Amino acid sequence: MNFNATLIGQSITFVIFVWFCMKFVWPPIVNALEARRKQIADGLAMADRGRNELELASRKAGDHLRDAKAQAAEVIGQAEKRAAQIIEEAKQAAREEGDRQLAAAQGNIVQETNRAREALREQVAALAVAGAEKILRREVDAKTHADLLSQLKAEL
Amino acid sequence: MASDYASSGEYIKHHLQNLTYGQLPAGFERHDGEVLAAPTWTIAHGAEEVQAMGFWSINVDSMLFSIGLGALFLYFFYAAAKKATAGVPSGLQNFVEWVIEFIDNSVRGSFSHRNAMVAPLALTVFMWVFLMNLMDLLPVDWVPYAAGMAGVPYLKIVPSTDPNVTFGLSLSVFALVLYYSVKMKGAGGFFAELAFQPFPKFLFPVNLLLEGVGLIAKPISLALRLFGNMYAGEMIFILIALMFGGSWILGLFGGVLQWAWAVFHILIITLQAFIFMTLTIVYLDMAHAEHH
Numbered sequence: 001m002n003f004n005a006t007l008i009g010q011s012i013t014f015v016i017f018v019w020f021c022m023k024f025v026w027p028p029i030v031n032a033l034e035a036r037r038k039q040i041a042d043g044l045a046m047a048d049r050g051r052n053e054l055e056l057a058s059r060k061a062g063d064h065l066r067d068a069k070a071q072a073a074e075v076i077g078q079a080e081k082r083a084a085q086i087i088e089e090a091k092q093a094a095r096e097e098g099d100r101q102l103a104a105a106q107g108n109i110v111q112e113t114n115r116a117r118e119a120l121r122e123q124v125a126a127l128a129v130a131g132a133e134k135i136l137r138r139e140v141d142a143k144t145h146a147d148l149l150s151q152l153k154a155e156l
Numbered sequence: 157m158a159s160d161y162a163s164s165g166e167y168i169k170h171h172l173q174n175l176t177y178g179q180l181p182a183g184f185e186r187h188d189g190e191v192l193a194a195p196t197w198t199i200a201h202g203a204e205e206v207q208a209m210g211f212w213s214i215n216v217d218s219m220l221f222s223i224g225l226g227a228l229f230l231y232f233f234y235a236a237a238k239k240a241t242a243g244v245p246s247g248l249q250n251f252v253e254w255v256i257e258f259i260d261n262s263v264r265g266s267f268s269h270r271n272a273m274v275a276p277l278a279l280t281v282f283m284w285v286f287l288m289n290l291m292d293l294l295p296v297d298w299v300p301y302a303a304g305m306a307g308v309p310y311l312k313i314v315p316s317t318d319p320n321v322t323f324g325l326s327l328s329v330f331a332l333v334l335y336y337s338v339k340m341k342g343a344g345g346f347f348a349e350l351a352f353q354p355f356p357k358f359l360f361p362v363n364l365l366l367e368g369v370g371l372i373a374k375p376i377s378l379a380l381r382l383f384g385n386m387y388a389g390e391m392i393f394i395l396i397a398l399m400f401g402g403s404w405i406l407g408l409f410g411g412v413l414q415w416a417w418a419v420f421h422i423l424i425i426t427l428q429a430f431i432f433m434t435l436t437i438v439y440l441d442m443a444h445a446e447h448h
Contacts, residue, residue, distance in 0.1 A: 001243070002207065003320060003323070004178065004210070004211050004212070004213045005213060005214045006174075006209060006219060006320035006321065006324070009214060009219050009324070010219070010320060010321050010323075010324025010329060011324045011325075011328045012224055013222065013324075014324060014325055015228065017226045017229075018273070018276060018277050019228060021233070021277075021280045022273055024234055024237060025234055025276065026256070026275060027237075028237040028240045029233075029249075029252060031240070032240035032241055033253060033257070036243075038242075039242055041347060066197065105231040115198065136179035139399070
């Protein structure tokens with residue numbers, strides 16, 4: 001082994017290399033690594049938060065859905081009740097209308113009957129008078145026998 | 157190639173010689189018999205010339221390859237760092253981030269104090285040592301042979317098989333250990349740590365000796381472990397490469413061996429880089445730790 005000035009040259013070179021590495025190589029790379037580590041940590045935290053928010057939102061959506069369903073059920077119930085009521089009312093009205101019309105018809109019938117009976121009575125009276133005239137074979141003065149005739153009419 | 161040399165000893169020696177540039181003294185007889193009239197700056201040929209150059213010479217190949225590999229590492233990491241975003245990372249950024257996370261985890265596991273310098277230091281140590289070791293996987297003859305044809309007499313392409321390189325690293329780490337020991341504990345505290353334990357205070361010479369040896373052993377073991385592993389690995393590659401000069405059966409056998417050793421070496425080069433880095437972190441952690 002021969003030692004010579006290479007020893008010194010090597011030491012100086014070494015010092016320069018270490019200085020360069022320490023100044024220009026190590027810090028930027030370690031900083032980049034650190035920045036990336038932080039980015040990843042932030043990303044993971046954000047993902048976590050997102051997951052929580054998603055869970056919260058889905059729970060909220062479930063609540064809303066349940067509320068909506070309940071409201072819809074209530075509306076449907078009310079509507080059904082209302083429909084039943086309307087039907088009931090319509091039935092009632094129809095029944096009343098029917099009754100009314102029946103009553104009117106019955107009134108009419110009674111009226112017609114009375115009218116027919118009146119007409120019949122007149123005709124019968126006339127027939128009776130004509131019959132009596134024929135029977136008596138003489139002219140009966142309608143005026144003088146008016147009392148008699150109206151009495152007869154009333155009896156018919 | 158191995159068959160170009162007079163003996164396998166020559167071949168091995170040639171492969172283990174750095175491209176050393178230094179000054180030869182006046183009156184030195186060179187490898188080709190030339191006697192220098194005046195001190196001359198030149199490339200060393202052979203171990204004697206390297207010896208004669210003394211301390212003030214430089215291994216050009218080690219410096220070039222280590223600086224080139226370190227620059228390569230910093231270039232790619234800097235390119236990734238400039239474009240680093242917190243968004244989806246691209247291919248290069250992905251790789252760089254993977255390495256940095258690995259280093260960061262190692263530092264967090266072994267270093268329990270606050271110091272912004274330790275992690276980048278560990279990254280530099282790991283990547284640089286790894287890349288220098290990685291050169292070992294290139295077949296031993298390729299680059300030196302090509303360089304030889306271009307007129308470069310010697311070339312060792314694995315900088316971590318040069319003790320100058322490993323000691324340069326480990327002594328720099330040791331300097332940091334001393335600096336932080338004094339900074340965190342004060343000179344007195346550091347001395348107390350060396351002198352007043354593990355035995356009672358009156359035995360402080362014994363303590364000082366024990367702890368002193370322990371302290372000095374840190375940089376030496378750190379450098380020698382890496383150097384020894386890589387040097388031994390390189391040596392085995394060279395020995396295997398010698399087989400290619402023999403018969404074709406031996407050469408085929410050598411090829412299989414080289415492949416197997418290279419696969420195994422992938423583990424070793426990574427492991428050695430990791431050990432160097434981990435021990436650097438641990439030593440610095442001990443330097444920061446307060447003893448009571």
